[in-house]
Amino acid sequence: MKLSRAFGKTLRKAPADAELASHQLLIRANYVRPVGAGIYVFMPLGYRVIRKIWEIMAQEMMAIDGQEMWMPNLNPAALWQATGRWDTVDVLMKVKAGGGREYALSATHEEVVAELCLRDIESYRDLPRMVYHISKKFRDEPRARGGLLRLREFIMKDAYTLDPDEESFDAYYPQMIQAYHHIFERVGTPAVAVQADTGSMGGETSHEFVVPHPEGEDTYIACSQCDYAANVEAAEFVREGEKPAAPAPLVKVATPDCKAIADVAAFVGVATSQTLKAVFYWWWPLGEGEENGRFIFVLVRGDLDINEIKLINVLGGGQLRPAADEEIRAIGAEPGYASALGLDVVAPGFDQPGVFVIADTSIEAGGDFVVGANDEGYHFTGANYPRDFTVSQIADIAQADTGHKCPRCGAEIQAQRGIEVGHCFKLGTRYSDPTGATYLDENGQPQPIFMGSYGIGLDRLMATIVEKHHDEHGIIWPDAVAPYQVHLLHLGKGDDVKDAAHKLYLELHRVGLEVLYDDHEASAGVKFNDADLMGLPWRVTVGRRGLAKGTVEVKRRNQKERQSVPLAEIVSFLKSS
Structure with missing residues (x-):
């Protein structure tokens, strides 16, 4: 290619809104051009890079018996309605055609694959199978920014596994994990596989692939001694602390102007780990209005923070907003001085009347806590669970952070930043059950197909390559993906x-x-x-x-x-x- 015939030119300066190196350099070097927020044209040079990445992915997918397909961007609404995602995926783009027909602009293709199974998978002889495709996807991204890292229209390599049962899936899953590692190593961005939340995809478990980078939007937890790694949304850790051998009596003390945990701990003379933090939310199910929700009281040790993703998962999904002061007072608690003491706490069972209190497991790792007295300007000292208060449910809802202890080996864990470049989901029968995607087993009995889903964003990966491979003068493409x-x-x-x-x-x-x-x-x-x-x-x-x-x-x-x-x-x- 002669540059004199090239379409587009290099730029001496980057756009004013371009903050990340990849955003600046890919525009300046004539690889991409923005046409709207989160919408980009891949110039001839940029498209050549995409094609190189595409070919590497195709090679690795074919090496583990993948078959490439091409799937539609328009998905009939009925497919998404059958799985319940039409009204629950808030970033799903929808279009209405003539005659009132509605479609989803594909964000992912689990529903389409399940529909194909209804027609093309009949018996156990048709399983297992792996298919993949590389195509445009769409997402109503509210915060489109960062160049190619957060887009409204993007290019995905999505793969789908179809197995007769979990045992078959578990035998194949490591091959996909290894194939993903091969892809990221070949393009020059070795990634860490971390346990992750399944989000709107649903299913049983998932792994994210994260490229360590100080500017990354993802936070993950990694053990300093063993191979434990997890996205902060799913990371576990050991709650240190012991219950006192002889619990102290419950005593009400004046704590004027001590609404914050740090203030009350300093005033009483204890560590923040010897306090309990009360946080209040209003929760409601996805696809429904707030009027169908309920008040949630969350309790966590004072030295920890609440992980709202974990909390939502414990609640079975849905949406949260902070509760207003008047809502807090309506249950008998006082903002800034609240606790579960003296409240009408609902017994286990979400539909029971009363105040639903979810406590982190940290309340069991310690005692003689300082807690609010539900009276402005006062706290209790010597509060112990379950002697002095009850809760509706105890669950892991606290956020892991640097300095906490690894759940596997007990060594110190560290919070690190990175860029998510891939995700693997163990879907199970999340999509085959509602769509009726079954096969006949060896006894002629219908069984649900066990599914997996695996994605890599090509444009996001391209930007990540530049983030990892550049200097003050420009991009330094690894040989495998250079245009x-x-x-x-x-x-x-x-x-x-x-x-x-x-x-x-x-x-x-x-x-x-x-x-x-x-x-x-x-x-x-x-x-x-x-x-x-x-x-x-x-x-x-x-x-x-x-x-x-x-x-x-x-x-x-x-x-x-x-x-x-x-x-x-x-x-x-x-x-x-």
């Missing part, structure tokens, strides 16, 4: 220099090397800056001085050194490098 292998340019005027460069361009093409030839008439500084910005692995410069010696200058993008290579040997040099 071209060689950035060829000529310096100096004169037909002899141009002719030599053009001849080399044709020869490199002839032997199968991918070449981007900067045939512009521009200064060395401009051409070198563009080469560094675009980030191709090799820069080959044909100049008058070198030609006089029968050499060309060669520079590797990720190295500072330059070297002279005989012109007669440059083709073999590049092919062997």
